[in-house]
Amino acid sequence: MEKRVFLLSPARAAGERMALLLNPRAGFALAQEFQRAGAKLGDLFEFASGLYFRGKLAYARAFAQPPHATAGGLVILPGRGLVDAESLLTMADLMAIAQVPVDVRDPRYREPLERDALDLSHKLGKSGAAVLLGSIATGKYADVLSRILGERLLFPPDFVGRGDMSRGGLLLRCVRTGTELPYAPLIGAVRHGPRPPRLPRF
Numbered sequence: 001m002e003k004r005v006f007l008l009s010p011a012r013a014a015g016e017r018m019a020l021l022l023n024p025r026a027g028f029a030l031a032q033e034f035q036r037a038g039a040k041l042g043d044l045f046e047f048a049s050g051l052y053f054r055g056k057l058a059y060a061r062a063f064a065q066p067p068h069a070t071a072g073g074l075v076i077l078p079g080r081g082l083v084d085a086e087s088l089l090t091m092a093d094l095m096a097i098a099q100v101p102v103d104v105r106d107p108r109y110r111e112p113l114e115r116d117a118l119d120l121s122h123k124l125g126k127s128g129a130a131v132l133l134g135s136i137a138t139g140k141y142a143d144v145l146s147r148i149l150g151e152r153l154l155f156p157p158d159f160v161g162r163g164d165m166s167r168g169g170l171l172l173r174c175v176r177t178g179t180e181l182p183y184a185p186l187i188g189a190v191r192h193g194p195r196p197p198r199l200p201r202f
Helices: 016-022 029-037 041-049 051-063 091-098 107-124 139-152 164-177
Strands: 004-008 073-077 081-084 129-133 153-155
Touching: 004 051, 016 029, 016 041, 016 091, 029 041, 041 051, 041 073, 051 073, 051 129, 051 164, 073 107, 081 107, 107 129, 107 139, 129 139, 139 153
Parallel strands: 004 073, 004 129, 129 153
Antiparallel strands: 073 081
8 A cells, every 4th residue: 555644733832721721720621631641642733723723633643554663543743743643742852942933035944854855755655655644825834845856746626726724624524434635746736725615504
């Protein structure tokens, strides 16, 4: 079977919901555990962005076929590159990530992403692929990754024209039905398009 990993764009580490996790008066379990011992990257960003990241994370966990010793779901983290969604993050980690803008002109963001994309390229070989579950309309992730991964960087064409909530709902629907989306190379693809019809109730 062809090796395949998923690259997940994160929520803003400096957003309001992330700030709740850092609040020492927070009474919910995730914040208390995070402040005491750290928490999984995926759990933190799922809390921060809700449906969209939850859909991406569940989809990656359901359909990844990673190479040996490689995570199936890699989160694009500012200042850290590509990080396993199951990795533990501490409060200090999260605050450091929040200081790095998602801007390819900033070497703090670009260089770790280039480093890890090169490493992933070697692990995937000629026949493996990385599927970007994130913004395809701008170059903040895609341009760096496509320069290194070339035709092996794929995306779901069903994402074109959809907003974040619609994408999240689509991915969760796929997980529930066990149906994987079709993919296409990002290089040369149409990244903008009309909004598709709303998903029917499931």
